[in-house]
Every structure is written in structure tokens, then in C-alpha cells.
Amino acid sequence: MYDFPATLAARGVDLAPLPLATLQLNVTKLCNQACVHCHVDASPRRREMMPDDVLERCLELLELHPSITTLDITGGAPELHPRFRDLVSGARRLGRTVMVRHNLTVTLDPHPLTKASLADLPDYFAAQRVEVVSSLPYYQEFFTDKQRGDGVFKKSLASLRMLNERGFGVSGTGLKLSLVYNPVGAFLPAAQKDLERDYKRELQSRFGVVFNELFTITNMPIHRFKAQLKKAGGYEAYMDKLVQAFNPDAARGVMCRSLINVSWDGRLFDCDFNQMLGMPAMEGGQALTVFDFDLERLRRREIAVAAHCFGCTAGAGSSCGGATT
Amino acid sequence: MTSYYEPKDLAKFAEVGHFAKESMEKFFSYYNQATGQDGALTRREKALIALAVSHALKCPYCIDAYTTQCLETGSNPEQMTEAVHVAAAMQAGITLVHGVQMQNALREKGAL
Numbered sequence: 001m002y003d004f005p006a007t008l009a010a011r012g013v014d015l016a017p018l019p020l021a022t023l024q025l026n027v028t029k030l031c032n033q034a035c036v037h038c039h040v041d042a043s044p045r046r047r048e049m050m051p052d053d054v055l056e057r058c059l060e061l062l063e064l065h066p067s068i069t070t071l072d073i074t075g076g077a078p079e080l081h082p083r084f085r086d087l088v089s090g091a092r093r094l095g096r097t098v099m100v101r102h103n104l105t106v107t108l109d110p111h112p113l114t115k116a117s118l119a120d121l122p123d124y125f126a127a128q129r130v131e132v133v134s135s136l137p138y139y140q141e142f143f144t145d146k147q148r149g150d151g152v153f154k155k156s157l158a159s160l161r162m163l164n165e166r167g168f169g170v171s172g173t174g175l176k177l178s179l180v181y182n183p184v185g186a187f188l189p190a191a192q193k194d195l196e197r198d199y200k201r202e203l204q205s206r207f208g209v210v211f212n213e214l215f216t217i218t219n220m221p222i223h224r225f226k227a228q229l230k231k232a233g234g235y236e237a238y239m240d241k242l243v244q245a246f247n248p249d250a251a252r253g254v255m256c257r258s259l260i261n262v263s264w265d266g267r268l269f270d271c272d273f274n275q276m277l278g279m280p281a282m283e284g285g286q287a288l289t290v291f292d293f294d295l296e297r298l299r300r301r302e303i304a305v306a307a308h309c310f311g312c313t314a315g316a317g318s319s320c321g322g323a324t325t
Numbered sequence: 326m327t328s329y330y331e332p333k334d335l336a337k338f339a340e341v342g343h344f345a346k347e348s349m350e351k352f353f354s355y356y357n358q359a360t361g362q363d364g365a366l367t368r369r370e371k372a373l374i375a376l377a378v379s380h381a382l383k384c385p386y387c388i389d390a391y392t393t394q395c396l397e398t399g400s401n402p403e404q405m406t407e408a409v410h411v412a413a414a415m416q417a418g419i420t421l422v423h424g425v426q427m428q429n430a431l432r433e434k435g436a437l
Contacts, residue, residue, distance in 0.1 A: 187393050
């Protein structure tokens with residue numbers, strides 16, 4: 001019914017891989033939050049952690065392949081992994097751009113397992129000059145707390161101020177702070193540039209908070225969000241909306257063409273949505289892992305697609321870096 | 326019949342052109358130009374106006390469609406609710422300002 005390959009073919013879009021620029025790691029499913037839209041199903045109860053051999057291999061891959069310019073670390077809350085800082089520091093020593101998908105509240109909450117404080121994270125991020133990418137579903141409390149839980153908005157603002165104080169998002173420092181918007185329900189994001197303007201105006205005037213860029217991301221119809229849609233009887237209507245909004249230009253810019261995602265246990269995927277749906281990158285009927293990693297062979301792979309891919313190709317497009325057009 | 330207005334029926338709107346294709350095409354062209362493009366007003370502003378009109382004229386199809394359109398053009402529930410209050414206030418004002426006619430009639434009849 002929602003035939004993504006047929007749509008690509010009918011609209012003349014070839015989803016061939018491009019040179020790999022980003023290695024994205026989901027290092028853990030443990031998180032201090034349990035958001036209603038989370039496609040990873042992350043929560044304080046999850047225990048999956050990337051083991052040492054996988055983590056070391058990922059650093060080795062960066063060393064072997066200078067063309068992979070960016071390490072994108074996500075989770076769960078990646079900072080809760082016991083070797084998170086080894087990973088960041090190792091990649092920075094190799095001269096890579098390191099992006100951390102940082103949920104803001106993890107700085108202020110105790111570690112769910114060890115109860116240790118992570119309040120020094122902003123200082124660590126500044127010392128390592130990582131790029132901080134943080135979800136803030138809206139510039140008002142209502143939408144943010146509805147999606148991420150009561151009290152998250154106020155905590156996020158406190159954490160954003162800590163980052164601003166270290167220079168993140170502040171013009172001239174070179175310390176980059178990006179925010180991520182995703183709709184609180186079954187609708188597409190507004191134009192990225194319009195929302196960015198609103199966020200900048202409102203966050204600065206109401207709360208004195210600054211940042212560099214806003215990324216708009218479409219809600220993927222998988223896992224918790226799909227269950228929520230099904231419960232409300234809106235799954236088909238949402239899928240129809242995504243299919244109707246298919247944009248060939250957005251499809252050409254999707255992230256799976258230039259990114260490889262690695263699960264906590266070392267398997268390779270075209271994106272983390274595929275990871276969550278159990279659709280690994282395959283070769284000869286075998287699921288690939290970081291230990292099979294071969295850049296040239298990966299360049300010839302066929303990107304695995306399914307109905308959820310309509311989420312990345314609707315409207316202005318959606319990726320971990322926001323709109324794709 | 327459970328409900329006279331079914332949300333899925335909105336998708337059948339174009340069928341209204343069954344016996345008047347050209348008129349319907351002209352309508353859709355005009356409608357899309359007036360409501361669906363940035364002009365002197367942005368699409369966001371137009372969506373808020375359309376949401377207010379939808380409430381004033383009590384069209385369930387339009388309320389559904391423009392609630393979505395307002396969200397997808399970047400408005401938030403606070404702004405959308407203010408738009409509905411503008412419609413409500415206008416309707417109240419329009420009712421009340423007709424009291425002037427009543428006052429005139431009372432005067433004519435020597436009752437004021």
C-alpha cells in the first residue's frame with residue numbers, strides 16, 4: 001500500500017550511495033528520559049551499551065578512513081555510556097568533527113545507573129569543541145513538556161544557559177549549538193527557516209538563550225509514534241499525508257546516502273530508523289558489522305528502504321541535519 | 326448515519342466538479358492562489374485568517390484542515406486560539422452593533 005521503491009522509480013529518483021561522510025553511532029539505549037515520540041524506545045530502564053571491542057573498532061575505522069569526516073554520537077543519551085568521553089576524545093584526536101546528540105536534561109539529572117552527576121558536561125564539550133545538537137520540540141513549555149515530559153522545558157533552558165555561558169551558540173566562539181524541532185503530533189514541520197527565525201526571536205527575548213541553527217525533523221511512523229497514531233486511529237491518515245507530500249528533491253538529499261549507522265552491538269545500518277526496524281545493511285544475505293566494514297563495498301550497497309522512508313522524503317525532507325532541500 | 330460530516334469526505338471535494346468541471350477548476354485555481362502561496366501575507370498569516378473564518382462559518386472540514394495548516398506553517402495553539410477569539414469577538418460585535426438599528430427603531434416609535 002505504501003510502496004516506497006515504486007514511488008522512487010515512478011518519480012525517477014536513484015537512491016545510490018554517495019561517498020561516506022558520517023559515521024553515526026547509537027552507543028546505548030539507556031536514557032534519563034522516556035519521550036512519547038522516541039523511535040529508539042530509549043528509557044532509564046534500558047541497559048544496552050556498546051561493548052569495548054565495537055567502540056575501539058569504530059575509532060579504528062575513523063583512523064583508517066580520513067574521508068569519514070564526522071562522528072555523530074547518539075543513543076539513548078550517549079553521555080551515559082561509561083566510555084563516551086574516550087570515544088569523543090579519540091575522534092577529536094583524529095581531527096574529526098564530533099556531533100553529540102545531547103538531550104540537555106542529562107546534564108542536570110543524576111546518571112540513572114550510577115547516580116553520578118554529569119554537570120561538567122558543558123565544560124567537557126567546550127574543551128573538546130564538539131558540536132552539540134539538542135532536541136527542543138518548541139520554544140514554549142506546552143509543546144516541549146507534552147512530548148518530552150513534565151519539567152523538561154525548564155530543565156532544557158537551564159542546560160542551554162550553561163552551554164551559552166561556555167560559548168556554545170554564541171557568535172564568534174566557533175562553538176556550535178544546534179536545536180532540533182519535531183512536531184508534537186501527526187503533522188509535518190513548518191519551513192525550517194521560518195521556525196528558526198521564531199525560535200531565535202522567542203528564545204532570546206523571553207529567556208536570553210541563543211543558538212546557531214534549527215533542524216526540523218519529521219516524526220517517523222515507527223515504534224512509539226506509530227503506536228500512538230494507531231491508538232488514535234490516525235496512522236493511515238498520517239501515512240497518506242507523507243505519501244502525498246513525497247518530494248523527489250528531498251529524496252535525493254536523504255542522509256542514508258552519505259551516512260552509515262552503527263547499533264550498540266556493532267551492526268551496520270543505512271540509518272538509525274532502519275536499525276530500530278531491524279533492517280541491517282546486507283551483503284550476500286549476511287548482516288554487516290563494523291568488523292566487515294569495507295568502504296568500497298559499502299559504496300556499492302543497495303540502501304534498504306520501506307514505508308517509513310516516506311517520512312524522510314515528505315515536504316522539505318527530513319534528516320538528522322534537518323530539512324534536505 | 327453516525328455523523329453528517331465525515332473527515333474522510335473532504336478528499337471527495339473535487340467530485341463536486343462532476344457536472345461543472347470548468348467552474349470547479351477555476352475555483353481550485355483561485356483558492357490555491359489566494360490561500361496557498363506567500364504573497365503580501367505569508368501562508369502562516371493566511372492560514373490563521375482561514376482558521377478564524379472556518380470557525381465563524383462553522384465548517385468542520387475547514388477547521389480540521391486549517392488546524393493542520395496552521396501547525397504546518399508554524400503557528401502554535403496559543404496563536405490559533407487568539408485567531409478563534411478574533412472570530413468570536415467579531416461575531417459578538419456584529420450582533421451587538423445591530424443594537425443601533427434597534428435604537429433607531431425605538432426612536433422612530435417614540436419609545437426612546
